[in-house]
Amino acid sequence: LTSREKRRRFEDTVVPLSASAYNLARWLTGADQDAQDVVQESFLRAFSAFDSLRADDPRPWLLTIVRHTSFTWLKRNRPVAAWRESEELLDETPAPAANPEALMLALSDVARVRAAVESLPPDYRAAIVLREFEELSYKEIAAVTGVPIGTVMSRLARARECLKRTLEGERPK
Amino acid sequence: MTCQDARLYLDAYLDNELDVAGSLRLEQHIAACPACAQFRRESQMLRAALRNPELRYQPRLPVRSYAPPPLRGFLPQPALALVLASLLLAAGAVFLTRGVFLSRGMRQDPLVSQVLASHIRSLQPGHLTDVLSTDRHTVKPWFQGKLAFSPPVPDPPSADWTLVGGRLDYLDNRPVAALVYAWRKHTVNVFVWPSPHESREPLRQETEQGYQIMHFANAGMTWWIVSDLNAADLGDFARALAK
Numbered sequence: 187l188t189s190r191e192k193r194r195r196f197e198d199t200v201v202p203l204s205a206s207a208y209n210l211a212r213w214l215t216g217a218d219q220d221a222q223d224v225v226q227e228s229f230l231r232a233f234s235a236f237d238s239l240r241a242d243d244p245r246p247w248l249l250t251i252v253r254h255t256s257f258t259w260l261k262r263n264r265p266v267a268a269w270r271e272s273e274e275l276l277d278e279t280p281a282p283a284a285n286p287e288a289l290m291l292a293l294s295d296v297a298r299v300r301a302a303v304e305s306l307p308p309d310y311r312a313a314i315v316l317r318e319f320e321e322l323s324y325k326e327i328a329a330v331t332g333v334p335i336g337t338v339m340s341r342l343a344r345a346r347e348c349l350k351r352t353l354e355g356e357r358p359k
Numbered sequence: 360m361t362c363q364d365a366r367l368y369l370d371a372y373l374d375n376e377l378d379v380a381g382s383l384r385l386e387q388h389i390a391a392c393p394a395c396a397q398f399r400r401e402s403q404m405l406r407a408a409l410r411n412p413e414l415r416y417q418p419r420l421p422v423r424s425y426a427p428p429p430l431r432g433f434l435p436q437p438a439l440a441l442v443l444a445s446l447l448l449a450a451g452a453v454f455l456t457r458g459v460f461l462s463r464g465m466r467q468d469p470l471v472s473q474v475l476a477s478h479i480r481s482l483q484p485g486h487l488t489d490v491l492s493t494d495r496h497t498v499k500p501w502f503q504g505k506l507a508f509s510p511p512v513p514d515p516p517s518a519d520w521t522l523v524g525g526r527l528d529y530l531d532n533r534p535v536a537a538l539v540y541a542w543r544k545h546t547v548n549v550f551v552w553p554s555p556h557e558s559r560e561p562l563r564q565e566t567e568q569g570y571q572i573m574h575f576a577n578a579g580m581t582w583w584i585v586s587d588l589n590a591a592d593l594g595d596f597a598r599a600l601a602k
Contacts (some may be wrong), residue, residue: 205417205418222418279362280369283401290404293407299408299409299411299414303414317374318410319414342370342371343366343370350401350402350405353405
């Protein structure tokens, strides 16, 4: 592969995934400029590792790099936020909402749904973003986040339970 | 199948990640269990709400601007040169509009040095408090009539912490409330005033001349916390305040 050819193939296969990369980085870093920095750094890393890309679908491969770069960035620049990385959500038995009307009302408010997702610990937030926005399979999410499929399943179940409870419990402003 | 199992597997079921046998047993359980049926409806509603495309963040810059810089030693071609030139122009525009000084970190924030200066000044003899009390119901009313807002005076988060008192200070071109807490011998200044706009800012921290400086905004208030206490304990304190 000549370098010009490599660059062209990179631009054809990976660069079009910028929107996915940006979305994940934006959710994890919490700010536009920071997400841009992370995406740019991720693309540099992706480019130098491009020869190692074997999969047919480059998206999980790129998102793995973006997630890793985001966490490295968080640890360096937002150590307080990164402390929450290993935080576990409460392990309670999921239950139907005590107040279904409140939940339904909250779900119709995009700003509140967004705030609820933002309040999740980063790895749970990543799982939700990868599943709901990027529509990755559990297997792909497991590969991107570097944990077993069972962990992906329980993280998603807990994250969703936590979202429901947060939304149900909040009073509208 | 128990309700607990049903609710654990429901997400995988809705995500089409559950095997056929498991799916069948789950469906049988839900058909017979009204509580789990309601749980499923709520999960489906949550799912629909999360699939709202408005929740996705769209990059503001064009996709091209994320492409890596050209390889070392490549021969410039007219097309590539054009791409390069536009990249440079875009970078220049970003540089100009954002400015070098307006920045992302806190380091360039002029408030950091103001907060630190105020903290150090408060440690001079006799400067720390205007009202000396460990009782928040004494400290909070003291600010009445002295500030145009009523500052929140949080309880110390744990037994290691004590409220020492409060004083008026002047930061960001306005009078602000300074709350003084202590962790053993460490003095912590907490500055609080209403945010100019309804914004939430996550907790950030910065080390300046050996002092820890933390900042966040929520519920309409801007908070700055400064001390010589270590980052971990001060971070716990800041997170307790941010709750």
